[in-house]
Amino acid sequence: MPHTPTKSRSHALPLIALAGVAFGLAFLFRDHLTFDALAANRxxxxxxxxxxxxxxxxxxxxxxxxxxxxxxxxxxxxxxTGGFLFSTFPGVVFNVAGATVGATLLFVAARWGLGDWLSSKMDTGSERIRKVKAGIDDNQWSMLFFIRLVPVVPFFVANLLPALLGVPFSRFVISTAIGIIPGALVYTSVGAGLGVVFARGEVPDLGVIFEPHILLPLIGLAALSLVPVLLKVVREGRAK
Structure with missing residues (x-):
């Protein structure tokens, strides 16, 4: 036990390094990862x-x-940009591939950092914490797809949370690659039409994903991902 604080600090080093590099890159490329930069260099x-x-x-x-x-x-x-350069297809494939690889790298860094340590703490913590952890573990597929399909969940949160909760690597990768397809398809198709937007001197409507004809199907998919959880609750209720 006396080595636990040092061990936890050493495990946190990858996350600290990642945060430092991210901050530096964000500052360095703050004027390059923008719609204006894309329009200027199209x-x-x-x-x-x-x-x-x-x-x-x-x-x-x-x-x-x-x-x-x-x-x-x-x-x-x-x-x-993926849609603009490669059209809706294969642009959506490149977008999903790039996002999945990036999310996986962040997941591994977080898991290598505090993920395993935090998961073990939750397993050996209070009874209430163990129940919460067990509930998440019992419904991992549903919860993973849910946080991917709901557009209000920040992408980096959906990448970090599974790592900190001990989600298996393969399960994370599969749910990420499949779960981000609907949103990626929407924005890739918007990007495919940027040529016309550029010609008009306008900016793309990034709020399109919140339009009812797009948002409602996404909510429907998210609700569908929770059906196994609801069925399990009903079965357990009847068993009692």
């Missing part, structure tokens, strides 16, 4: 893509993964 991006499609796709996914891994502002702009 012709150069398109020309490079036309000459080097495969390389452009790889560079794009690597940059997107870095933005997500370091939780930098600009993920939405990156998604729009």
């Amino acid at each position: 012709d150069a991006f398109v020309a490079f893509r036309d000459q080097n499609f495969a390389l452009t796709a790889l560079i794009f996914m690597a940059i997107y993964a870095g933005i997500v891994a370091f939780s930098l502002p600009g993920a939405t702009v990156a998604t729009l």
Whole structure:
């Protein structure tokens, strides 16, 4: 037990380093990960893509993964860029791939940091804490899809929380890759129409995901992901 404080501090080092790098990159690229920067450099991006499609796709996914891994502002702009450069398809594939890789890197860093230590503390904590942890563990798939499908849950929170709660690696990756598809598809399709938006000198409507015809289906999918939880509650209630 005497080594626990030192061990917990050493486990926190990856997260501290990640936060420091993220802060530095956010400051360094604060004027580059914006819609204005995309609009100003769109012709150069398109020309490079036309000459080097495969390389452009790889560079794009690597940059997107870095933005997500370091939780930098600009993920939405990156998604729009994916649609602008590669159209809705295969743009949505590149967007989902980049976001999933970035989210996985952040998940691993958080797990390597405090995730396992915090999970063990919850397992050995008070009875109430253990019950909360057990409830989450029993419904992990439903909860993971729920936080991905609800657009009001910040993306970095949905990446960090599972790591801190001891969610298995494979389960996190699968739920992330599938759960972000609806939102990614919406914003990728918006990005695919940026050519017209640029020509008009306008800005894209980023609030489109909150339009009823888009938001309601997303809420429906989120509610559907909770059906197993509700069925389990009903079964347990009847058993009593």
